[in-house]
Amino acid sequence: MPKILEKRPLTPITKLYKVDAPLVAKAAKPGQFVIVRVREGGERIPLTIADYDRDEGTLTIVVQEVGTTTRLLGQLEVGDEIRDLVGPLGMPLEIPVEGHIVGIGGGFGAAALLCLMRELRQRGDTTTIINGAREKDLLILNEELTEVCDNLELCTDDGSEGFHGFVTERLAQLIDGDGPGRPDMVVAIGPMPMMRAVTETTRGKDIPTLVSLDPLMIDGTGMCGGCRVTVNNEVKFACVDGPFFDAHQVDFEEAVRRNKMYVKQEAESKDRTECRKLAVGQV
Amino acid sequence: MPVKRVDKTPMPERDAALRSHDFEEVNEGYGIAHAQFEAERCLRCQDPVCIEGCPVRVPIPDFVHRVASGDMRGAAEVLRASNPLPAVCGRVCPQEVQCEEQCSVGIRFKPVAIGYLERFVADWEMAQPPVDVTVKLDRAEKVAIIGSGPAGLVCAGELARLGYPVTIFEALHAPGGVLRYGIPEFRLPKDVLDWEIDQLRKLGVEIVCNVIIGKTITMDQLMGEMGFSAVFIGTGAGLPSFMGIPGENLNGVYSANEFLTRVNLMHANDFPNADTPVMVGKRVAVIGAGNTAMDTVRTALRVGAEKGMIVYRRSDKEMTARVEEHHHAIEEGVEFHWLTNPIEVLGDEDGWVTGLKCIRMELGEPDASGRARPVPIEGSEFVMPVDNVVLSIGNKPNPLLLQTTKGLESNKWGCLVVHDNSSETSREHVFAGGDAVTGAATVILAAGAGKTAAQEIHEDLRA
Numbered sequence: 001m002p003k004i005l006e007k008r009p010l011t012p013i014t015k016l017y018k019v020d021a022p023l024v025a026k027a028a029k030p031g032q033f034v035i036v037r038v039r040e041g042g043e044r045i046p047l048t049i050a051d052y053d054r055d056e057g058t059l060t061i062v063v064q065e066v067g068t069t070t071r072l073l074g075q076l077e078v079g080d081e082i083r084d085l086v087g088p089l090g091m092p093l094e095i096p097v098e099g100h101i102v103g104i105g106g107g108f109g110a111a112a113l114l115c116l117m118r119e120l121r122q123r124g125d126t127t128t129i130i131n132g133a134r135e136k137d138l139l140i141l142n143e144e145l146t147e148v149c150d151n152l153e154l155c156t157d158d159g160s161e162g163f164h165g166f167v168t169e170r171l172a173q174l175i176d177g178d179g180p181g182r183p184d185m186v187v188a189i190g191p192m193p194m195m196r197a198v199t200e201t202t203r204g205k206d207i208p209t210l211v212s213l214d215p216l217m218i219d220g221t222g223m224c225g226g227c228r229v230t231v232n233n234e235v236k237f238a239c240v241d242g243p244f245f246d247a248h249q250v251d252f253e254e255a256v257r258r259n260k261m262y263v264k265q266e267a268e269s270k271d272r273t274e275c276r277k278l279a280v281g282q283v
Numbered sequence: 284m285p286v287k288r289v290d291k292t293p294m295p296e297r298d299a300a301l302r303s304h305d306f307e308e309v310n311e312g313y314g315i316a317h318a319q320f321e322a323e324r325c326l327r328c329q330d331p332v333c334i335e336g337c338p339v340r341v342p343i344p345d346f347v348h349r350v351a352s353g354d355m356r357g358a359a360e361v362l363r364a365s366n367p368l369p370a371v372c373g374r375v376c377p378q379e380v381q382c383e384e385q386c387s388v389g390i391r392f393k394p395v396a397i398g399y400l401e402r403f404v405a406d407w408e409m410a411q412p413p414v415d416v417t418v419k420l421d422r423a424e425k426v427a428i429i430g431s432g433p434a435g436l437v438c439a440g441e442l443a444r445l446g447y448p449v450t451i452f453e454a455l456h457a458p459g460g461v462l463r464y465g466i467p468e469f470r471l472p473k474d475v476l477d478w479e480i481d482q483l484r485k486l487g488v489e490i491v492c493n494v495i496i497g498k499t500i501t502m503d504q505l506m507g508e509m510g511f512s513a514v515f516i517g518t519g520a521g522l523p524s525f526m527g528i529p530g531e532n533l534n535g536v537y538s539a540n541e542f543l544t545r546v547n548l549m550h551a552n553d554f555p556n557a558d559t560p561v562m563v564g565k566r567v568a569v570i571g572a573g574n575t576a577m578d579t580v581r582t583a584l585r586v587g588a589e590k591g592m593i594v595y596r597r598s599d600k601e602m603t604a605r606v607e608e609h610h611h612a613i614e615e616g617v618e619f620h621w622l623t624n625p626i627e628v629l630g631d632e633d634g635w636v637t638g639l640k641c642i643r644m645e646l647g648e649p650d651a652s653g654r655a656r657p658v659p660i661e662g663s664e665f666v667m668p669v670d671n672v673v674l675s676i677g678n679k680p681n682p683l684l685l686q687t688t689k690g691l692e693s694n695k696w697g698c699l700v701v702h703d704n705s706s707e708t709s710r711e712h713v714f715a716g717g718d719a720v721t722g723a724a725t726v727i728l729a730a731g732a733g734k735t736a737a738q739e740i741h742e743d744l745r746a
């Protein structure tokens with residue numbers, strides 16, 4: 001079982017883990033993900049491979065606590081083992097365009113840009129990362145991101161750091177030639193509304209755009225079809241055909257709707273884990 | 284219990300009204316008296332045609348005779364020598380089109396209940412104190428098995444008995460393939476599967492879960508730096524087909540694989556004690572009429588559906604499910620809509636399933652498969668109000684391994700190509716069997732393929 005070697009809180013609900021997983025680290029490529037399960041009877045959830053070190057045999061994952069499994073994961077400490085971890089899953093990200101590549105991250109998404117942008121920069125592309133959050137304290141990994149790209153652009157909704165506004169507003173300025181200038185390609189990873197907004201910002205501007213879809217998954221091997229999304233009017237299994245797709249062809253409405261399939265059960269499950277935690281705390 | 288000799292000794296079953304709300308096994312299994320009584324019905328024919336009906340040629344009269352004479356250990360040995368998964372096959376083989384179809388008693392009466400007897404012997408064996416099965420794994424050549432379904436499990440066991448160190452790699456977090464995630468507890472208790480897997484572990488077979496060959500490790504790595512001399516591919520046919528009708532991506536539409544996996548592998552029936560949920564409304568329509576469809580519709584009832592329906596474009600005569608499953612489904616109150624073809628899934632404004640639009644069919648001329656081709660009756664469209672639709676219209680082999688492995692030939696259905704009825708693939712020292720080669724088939728065929736492949740691998744490594 002993969003052991004946790006390092007744990008670092010990035011925000012009150014976001015944690016970074018370095019995990020010992022030599023086989024996965026050796027095979028991993030930017031854009032791929034793993035599926036983890038943290039306890040017997042637990043759910044299998046997908047997490048992006050934020051970074052990997054082949055020599056060390058480690059993976060970096062960044063987890064935002066939103067429900068039962070991500071919270072249980074958040075309680076694991078250095079030295080603990082993750083019960084099940086399988087990967088790397090999905091297709092490695094291919095960036096067919098050369099030139100100025102802009103990666104946009106929101107929430108845990110910024111983490112997923114680490115290995116990708118480093119690789120692109122090594123390839124000779126000009127790389128810009130737009131990292132956005134609600135406020136200064138929620139911006140994650142600024143230091144690490146600075147190291148892997150040419151230009152790091154920070155945005156906060158409240159203006160407490162960097163550009164005052166949404167990542168898409170800053171992106172629009174770049175498209176108009178501001179700062180590092182017009183992107184030749186955009187890659188967005190983060191919450192669905194953000195990715196959707198980015199998609200609309202680049203639509204019709206002749207800027208190829210990729211987004212990382214995050215449907216509910218179980219096996220991650222193409223066996224269940226639960227992760228199906230519609231892209232260019234075709235049904236795709238995000239776990240094997242994705243998770244990155246041509247943003248301008250994605251049926252976002254369907255993707256958002258399908259992700260809400262279990263909101264009631266998710267809330268019930270989360271309440272229960274909270275109660276249990278409370279109970280343990282009281283003993 | 285008075286039983287006429289012309290009939291099969293009935294299988295003790297749990298009451299339909301009770302069992303359709305839980306996951307305990309439906310068939311309770313013969314007691315020793317049932318078994319010996321039934322075994323006595325065997326005529327011990329000179330020419331035992333039943334054996335011809337069995338894909339792995341179980342010496343049926345031999346083991347049945349031993350049951351009749353009370354030699355259960357002997358029966359178990361005979362059985363296991365030819366079929367390494369008797370407790371599973373006794374439960375899930377379609378006996379009515381295999382051994383029992385051939386049985387001579389069946390010409391005038393009901394055939395001998397070969398499947399029930401097979402299960403009895405295997406269950407007897409499991410209930411005995413454990414015997415030492417360890418062997419010396421002292422051969423130099425290591426063999427890798429990809430996939431832990433019946434094909435992989437059997438191949439691993441046979442090779443270990445021949446003395447080879449064997450490692451099984453499984454993509455999921457638990458071994459067993461379809462026996463784990465597909466066939467439900469009420470038909471195949473997971474204890475039975477766990478016992479078989481335990482036997483393999485005792486034999487010294489290493490089972491590594493959470494490794495996908497082609498993703499985590501490539502075939503080249505396996506046969507190169509990792510030092511495996513031969514590989515068996517038993518990756519099954521786990522890629523679900525969809526119909527391509529409008530509304531298929533509405534909330535509440537599942538593939539049978541997803542629905543069954545949520546329950547069997549992830550234990551959604553125990554939500555919220557287990558973390559994975561499954562959405563089941565009052566009315567569930569399952570499209571298809573194979574074993575998977577029956578398992579799905581009966582599972583739906585057990586996780587809370589009030590009405591479970593089978594919707595199938597052909598008639599009951601073309602149904603591919605085991606007869607027993609069909610019977611059990613009827614007893615449990617499943618509704619059957621034969622000659623009914625779904626053409627659209629309807630939903631509400633929030634995207635949840637509300638109905639299934641279907642068209643009625645009639646049978647026409649036989650098609651390529653020899654079965655009567657169903658043709659739509661014009662103007663017969665109607666809407667069935669449903670809350671869930673589960674598609675159970677077949678599975679294809681998973682392309683993951685093929686995508687990343689050079690030199691592996693496959694056909695247009697994605698099945699691995701093997702040479703002249705052997706298990707040899709187009710790549711040296713790489714063998715394959717089970718659903719990955721045949722497309723979705725049966726447990727006994729997969730198990731048989733695993734066994735043959737083990738022999739071929741043995742010969743290959745000795746050459």
Ligand SMILES: Cc1cc2nc3c(=O)[nH]c(=O)nc-3n(C[C@H](O)[C@H](O)[C@H](O)COP(=O)(O)OP(=O)(O)OC[C@H]3O[C@@H](n4cnc5c(N)ncnc54)[C@H](O)[C@@H]3O)c2cc1C
Pocket residue numbers: 033043045046047048049061062063064065066067068069070071108112213214215216217243259260263266267269270
């Ligand atoms: C390819 C892929 C990569 C991902 N990478 C990461 C990552 O690197 N870090 C990370 O923190 N999360 C990532 N996610 C999302 C993560 O898998 C979900 O947050 C997780 O499954 C939630 O599980 P839970 O049990 O904690 O919460 P649940 O109880 O399942 O859900 C709680 C809340 O989160 C929402 N939610 C659940 N699943 C998703 C989802 N897939 N996408 C968006 N919202 C969801 C629910 O609607 C609900 O409101 C990724 C998802 C995919 C498909």
Ligand SMILES: Cc1cc2nc3c(=O)[nH]c(=O)nc-3n(C[C@H](O)[C@H](O)[C@H](O)COP(=O)(O)OP(=O)(O)OC[C@H]3O[C@@H](n4cnc5c(N)ncnc54)[C@H](O)[C@@H]3O)c2cc1C
Pocket residue numbers: 375376377429430431432433434435452453454455458459460461462465466494495496497517518519520521543574575576578605681683684716717718719723724725726727729
């Ligand atoms: C719901 C259902 C009910 C059925 N009922 C019956 C029945 O009553 N009677 C009957 O005879 N048959 C039945 N069948 C069919 C039968 O289960 C299959 O024919 C049989 O399981 C095939 O065995 P297999 O070993 O070839 O593959 P599988 O059982 O499919 O196992 C393949 C395994 O390989 C793993 N795998 C795949 N790719 C990789 C990879 N790249 N790396 C590592 N692991 C991998 C998969 O995760 C899986 O665990 C049923 C099937 C289903 C789905």
Ligand code: SF4
Pocket residue numbers: 336337338339340341343366372373376377378381382383397398401727
């Ligand atoms: S393995 Fe199947 S076909 Fe063969 S004897 Fe047993 S039940 Fe009959």
Ligand code: FES
Pocket residue numbers: 216217218219220221222223224225226227228237238239240
């Ligand atoms: S998660 Fe099951 S097919 Fe993608």
